[in-house]
Amino acid sequence: MSDIHPVLAEVTNRIIERSRNTRAAFMARADRYKSNEPRRKKLSCANYAHVVAASDDHDKLQAALDAVPNIGIVTAYNDMLSAHQPFHDYPDKIKAAARKIAATAQVAGGVPAMCDGVTQGREGMELSLFSRDVIAMSTAVSLSHDAFDAALCLGVCDKIVPGLVIGALSFAHLPVIFVPGGPMSSGLPNPEKAKVRTQYALGQVGRDALLAAEMASYHGVGTCTFYGTANSNQMMMEMMGLHVPGAAFVHPNTPLREALTVAATQQAAKTAENGKSPKRMADVLSEKAFVNAVVGLLATGGSTNHTLHIPAMARAGGVIITWQDMDDLSRVVPLLARVYPNGSADVNHFHAAGGIGFVIRELLSAGLLHEDVETIWGTGLSDYAQEPFLDGETLKWRPVPEHSLDDKVLRPVSDPFQAEGGLRELNGNLGRAVTKTSAVKAEHRIIEAQCVVFDDQDDFLKAFKAKTLPDGDFICVVRFQGPRANGMPELHSLTPSLSAFLDEGRKVALVSDGRMSGASGKVAAAIHLTPEAVDGGPIAKLRNGDMLRVDCEKGTVDYLGDATEFLERTNAERPKEADGMGRELFAHMRRAVGPADAGGAVFW
Known part of the structure; x- marks a missing residue:
């Protein structure tokens, strides 16, 4: 690992200085609400009875024990969004995993999740950006019952993840882990889809050909496979240390995806506020964590929508980030990935070539990421320069490949696609x-x-x-x-x-x-x-x-x-x-x- 790049240090230091008052106010609020005993213990008997009224007898008994963490689930499930359909079964899986470690879990609430892919060019798109702030408020409503010692946020797509982050930061005295669903399998190659779209715009093909191309592209459960806002979200959750390491791009409904979801539940219980090793969101999402998110966006050619979302998320944590900060970082952060629309590959190819773990390792080696950050998994971003795998039924991690497995998609800092992020x-x-x-x-x-x-x-x-x-x-x-x-x-x-x-x-x-x-x-x-x-x-x-x-x-x-x-x-x-x-x-x-x-x- 190299010394921190001077531009990274300069930008980070000015963000810290600019944010001094707002960050102090945010941390003071998080400190004010921290607790070493279960949140539910502060409730009156009537309040508490409402919390567990619908629980089964086993969970009621567990919840009565002071040392048992209760995990709140905030879910963006609906089955109109392919990326969010896999979340249908997550609550039951999370509850089952929690019971095995003597914890409890409850669905705290749901948040809306609209699809920009459906509303493109339609009237409903005028609700899209504001849906992020509605999701933030919905997250706050979900957690406002103050009955949870940790939270799991289930979300993937465009405004949903930033909204969940903003809302969860109002409860930053709690540990909060983000749990993704994973991308769909590869369909029609993105350049072919783009070609048909242009042909349709020119009147060279009809709606039947356009519909066939779109259906071949978006064809199953999981996140759309181009590198748009949804997949940029998942990259950022890794860069900010909010995922179980390597969780972003594992396909839905696979044994590895199931194991990662169980691991998220176990970690939420282990780091719960009333446990021995609490891990507050306030400490994870530091100024350095938000800078890491910007660097990840630049190095991978992520969505321009995050020039809106990163400043908004950061401000929820008392951190003030400007476009000038992003521009200055862009001039020294190399572009390491070419994923559509910045190339022809999709996110599955990117993941197979080495993925986010490879990008993190390369950036750390060049001093272009802050390694010294708290994450939901531990201390240090190096944990995320690994890839998960199953050894039989046991979830383990190993170093990412030493070399990119496809240099047309992913490259090291010594040979980037371009010298800056763009x-x-x-x-x-x-x-x-x-x-x-x-x-x-x-x-x-x-x-x-x-x-x-x-x-x-x-x-x-x-x-x-x-x-x-x-x-x-x-x-x-x-x-x-x-x-x-x-x-x-x-x-x-x-x-x-x-x-x-x-x-x-x-x-x-x-x-x-x-x-x-x-x-x-x-x-x-x-x-x-x-x-x-x-x-x-x-x-x-x-x-x-x-x-x-x-x-x-x-x-x-x-x-x-x-x-x-x-x-x-x-x-x-x-x-x-x-x-x-x-x-x-x-x-x-x-x-x-x-x-x-x-x-x-x-x-x-």
Whole structure:
């Protein structure tokens, strides 16, 4: 293991200093609620009777013993999400595992889990970002009964894991372990799926061919296999020490997956608040743990959605992380993985080549991760540079492969795919934005062209189909897509159409105060632009034909016309606020939400 890289040390130190007051307040709250005796012992007899009323006689007897930990399960189960369907049987399995070690477990509550893959381009997508904060509140409601000595959080996908983390951090006096479900088996290769999507956008194939390709891609239980937000979540849970080591990418319904779930239950009981070796979430999710999450995101080319989620999660733990922190780290953290949309492989190939354990070992060897952190498993991140396996029926760990088993998917720090992570903060007279270049070819990262302005992605798609977009190069501007405008829906539906222009040899880019999917790829995109149009951001002044420059190398996004004339322009009128499909219920959240660079959260 090498000494800590100086940039990692500098960024971490300034985060610690910036967060000094907020972190101190957070830790004081965690200290205020810590307890050496069972939480339920503080309940009145009537309160306690309600807790165990539905339990069987064995669990009632166990729960009456002071030394017995009671584990609360917060589950995001539903069987509409392939990633969350495996959680159906987890409560019973966890309870059975708990009984074997003289502990008890109860489902504390459920949280909603919507699928961005279903709501892409639909009205329901305007609820998506805010569902994270609803999940956080639902987690708090679930644990508010104060009857648990530890918690297990069952979640995988896009907003669910960040929401669970934010909510659980309000109970950071407890040990909290995250329990994943694992990815589905590989289906239609991702490049073939992307090709059919572009062909459909161009009208070259019909809906029947598109549906066949999509069904062949998303075909079974488990997480979608591209490296989007869901799988980036699982990587981060390992980097932050919230998983049983190596749990992220083991397939559902396999003996190894079952053993990892049992191990999570056993560890929750072992480290419970009323046990001999308590392991509080407050101590696990330190400033260094959140920095490790950023580094993992950069090294693996993870989802741009986490430029929202990491600041939001960190703030729940009293830690203030900025896009500048991410940008500075990106310039020294090498890209070690190419997983779709940053390459052709899926997450199963990545895992087979060495996976997260390989990435952690390599980054530790270069001083690019903090090893000296608390984890739910022990002390030190080195525990996560291993892979789990079954020796008969016994769960064990061994070192990850010394060399990548496929250097087209995974590489060491000595021979990375590129020298930096590819995440950039963009600054200019249009505001501040982020971009991800790891999937964008070098020749597509800088574009200076006229813009075409839309207030809705559907209007762009109509123009695309009607072939009324400009000839030559252009920059697509889609505004009024920020958190305050409409909840910041993903604009992934733009990707196939914009990609078609690149395939023709034209240069195109996207500028938006909205966000792209974790599956966004080869088009240069200045996204999460803040201030957003609704707040009077400069993007609200843009007009068709204005010249813009997006430079993902230097990190700039600018209007190139006369500055005085531009400032004198009247801002575009905000579109009428939409309702229906539940959107009216979230109006108060749109009014309360903070800016994208602070995580787009309603709490701070």
